[in-house]
Amino acid sequence: DAIRDADGALHVMVGDVSGHGPDEAALGVRLRIAWRALVLAARPPEEILGTLQQVLVAERHREHIFATVCALTVSPDRCRARVHLAGHPAPVLIDGDDLHGGAVRLLAEARVIPPLGVVARTSWPSTELELPERWALLLHTDGLIDGRIGGGAERLGGEGLAELVWAEMRGHPDWRTDPGSLVDAVIARAEALNGGDLVDDVAVLLVGALPRTSGGGRP
Numbered sequence: 001d002a003i004r005d006a007d008g009a010l011h012v013m014v015g016d017v018s019g020h021g022p023d024e025a026a027l028g029v030r031l032r033i034a035w036r037a038l039v040l041a042a043r044p045p046e047e048i049l050g051t052l053q054q055v056l057v058a059e060r061h062r063e064h065i066f067a068t069v070c071a072l073t074v075s076p077d078r079c080r081a082r083v084h085l086a087g088h089p090a091p092v093l094i095d096g097d098d099l100h101g102g103a104v105r106l107l108a109e110a111r112v113i114p115p116l117g118v119v120a121r122t123s124w125p126s127t128e129l130e131l132p133e134r135w136a137l138l139l140h141t142d143g144l145i146d147g148r149i150g151g152g153a154e155r156l157g158g159e160g161l162a163e164l165v166w167a168e169m170r171g172h173p174d175w176r177t178d179p180g181s182l183v184d185a186v187i188a189r190a191e192a193l194n195g196g197d198l199v200d201d202v203a204v205l206l207v208g209a210l211p212r213t214s215g216g217g218r219p
Contacts, residue, residue, distance in 0.1 A: 001035060002205070016143075027065065069116060083129060089140060111125055
């Protein structure tokens with residue numbers, strides 16, 4: 001989900017409930033609605049995550065169900081971001097694009113805490129990030145990176161995903177005006193490396209600054 005608040009900050013979230021089935025899907029919907037309501041109520045991110053954990057514990061149908069979350073808040077000027085990772089894979093940061101000497105890297109420095117519903121917490125630490133001018137962030141669930149590479153046991157992983165994104169950017173130089181093409185290409189390539197459909201559910205969310213206009217338009 002993604003919301004821009006009244007102050008212009010951008011709030012983005014990707015989550016993943018453990019297990020498969022209609023009960024888990026319904027729990028994911030309830031958590032998403034709770035997150036959206038709390039963001040619209042202008043609650044601070046730490047309170048949002050703490051409340052989401054309370055909702056999860058109250059609504060889950062089995063004691064050991066948990067949820068991973070990547071929550072991202074981008075400042076109104078789009079120059080800084082704060083990342084919360086609760087047991088979730090780190091996003092991939094895109095700096096520029098292939099036409100402008102771009103680079104892609106995994107946000108390996110982002111601090112990871114346990115998933116929601118695993119341990120009681122009173123603090124929800126985050127990682128502060130300075131964003132380059134032509135930034136984009138690819139958020140995803142672990143279904144995208146858990147696929148195998150060829151016939152062996154090696155999996156794509158986060159670093160492999162960053163390399164894959166860079167390769168597909170070079171094949172889609174107009175991806176900023178058609179971001180869906182890059183997302184589709186990344187998923188298709190991950191499936192090809194896996195030798196077929198990825199086993200786990202896949203969700204991918206790509207957000208970024210639009211190219212500035214000649215009049216200095218806001219990203």
